[in-house]
Amino acid sequence: MIIELLWQNPPIFLVWVLAIIFAITIHEFSHALLGYLLGDNTAKDQGRLTLNPLSHLDMFGLLLLLIAGFGWGKPVPFNPYNLKIKRWGPALVAAAGPISNLVAIIIFGVALKIIASFSGLAADNLLILFLVFLIQINMVLMIFNLLPIPPLDGSKILFSVLPRSAVNIKIMLQRYGPTIILSLILIDRLLGLSYFARFFNIIYQFIINIIF
Numbered sequence: 001m002i003i004e005l006l007w008q009n010p011p012i013f014l015v016w017v018l019a020i021i022f023a024i025t026i027h028e029f030s031h032a033l034l035g036y037l038l039g040d041n042t043a044k045d046q047g048r049l050t051l052n053p054l055s056h057l058d059m060f061g062l063l064l065l066l067i068a069g070f071g072w073g074k075p076v077p078f079n080p081y082n083l084k085i086k087r088w089g090p091a092l093v094a095a096a097g098p099i100s101n102l103v104a105i106i107i108f109g110v111a112l113k114i115i116a117s118f119s120g121l122a123a124d125n126l127l128i129l130f131l132v133f134l135i136q137i138n139m140v141l142m143i144f145n146l147l148p149i150p151p152l153d154g155s156k157i158l159f160s161v162l163p164r165s166a167v168n169i170k171i172m173l174q175r176y177g178p179t180i181i182l183s184l185i186l187i188d189r190l191l192g193l194s195y196f197a198r199f200f201n202i203i204y205q206f207i208i209n210i211i212f
Helices: 002-008 010-037 059-068 089-118 126-145 153-161 164-190 195-211
Strands: none
Touching: 002 010, 002 059, 010 059, 010 089, 010 126, 089 126, 089 153, 089 195, 126 195, 153 164, 164 195
């Protein structure tokens, strides 16, 4: 777990924490920004239309991420009735977070390619590691949040495309979504299946192969 690095290698622990804080901040800010651009001032009025990490971090969620490998930031509030685009507005606001993570992966991937190719820095250099960690945490946030299970972003995208006749599915997911997510994570951890880790590693290796 990341928290173990606090005693084993404090500089790398700090780099990990900075990467996590940056990724969560960009993700949540993007939700707030798109909601505002679509006509809803809810996030702005609650002080979420900012790049200040303190406005977006849930300290318990951050601590859990460092200890258990999964966590969360503060969900960004929005009022779907204020959005200019009624049908697709919630899906667009939800998608803004994962899209921001994808943009970050591209930007930091290009930066890593350039710096690694021309700087001569070793693979264990803190700057190189910071860029690698940024790619990894943004990838995890993007993919995990696209799962179509409430309260994750993917559920709002799913609800926008579901027909009205599927209202029972929506109600069921809203009621049991958090339990489903927690169960999947606990089963993965307790049984040592590591299906999340294996899947994320496949995607990460794919990204690295593209970069290099």
